[in-house]
Amino acid sequence: MAADPMEAGEEGFLAGLRRCGCEPERRGDVIVFGTVAIGGSHAGEIVETGVSVGELSAWPGVPPHWVHLPASVAIARTNSQPSPAHGWLMHSRNITGWGNAEEPAQAWIAHARSVIEEA
Numbered sequence: 527m528a529a530d531p532m533e534a535g536e537e538g539f540l541a542g543l544r545r546c547g548c549e550p551e552r553r554g555d556v557i558v559f560g561t562v563a564i565g566g567s568h569a570g571e572i573v574e575t576g577v578s579v580g581e582l583s584a585w586p587g588v589p590p591h592w593v594h595l596p597a598s599v600a601i602a603r604t605n606s607q608p609s610p611a612h613g614w615l616m617h618s619r620n621i622t623g624w625g626n627a628e629e630p631a632q633a634w635i636a637h638a639r640s641v642i643e644e645a
Contacts, residue, residue: 536582542631555579556594556611561635566643573599575638576611586630592616593641601644617641 533541536557543550543559550559556576563573576594594609594616595601605618619641627633 534587535585536579539577539582539585539631539634542586542629543635545629546631546635548631548635552579554610556609556614557582558594558611561638561642563642563645564639566645568599568642568645573642575642576609576614577634578610578616587625589621589624589630589634589637591618591620593619593638595642595645599642599645601641603644 539557540550543557548559548561550557552558553576556578558574558576560572560574563569563571574596577590578592578594581590581592592607594611594614597613597615601617606615607618608614609616619637621633621637624633
């Protein structure tokens with residue numbers, strides 16, 4: 527399931543999500559995909575999450591900073607801003623230790639799940 531080093535940017539992100547079993551779609555300027563929440567108040571639910579297309583220009587070398595979630599996924603301690611996706615917020619989150627995953631999209635999904643777990 528390793529990433530092809532030639533896959534970069536938006537297309538590489540989409541291809542990686544597909545390899546990980548996600549069905550991503552572009553909604554305007556946001557790539558949206560569902561993932562099963564592992565913990566928190568949404569545990570066991572499929573939660574949509576997203577990434578701005580503009581943050582994928584350096585993918586996979588640099589991960590996106592913002593995690594986009596529907597506003598109904600309430601996170602108590604967060605730095606958020608309105609997302610380009612209607613009714614969503616984007617949450618400021620850094621990833622530590624980025625760059626050592628064989629499949630970067632799998633690492634991104636794990637990161638998104640950890641943010642959802644805070645809800």
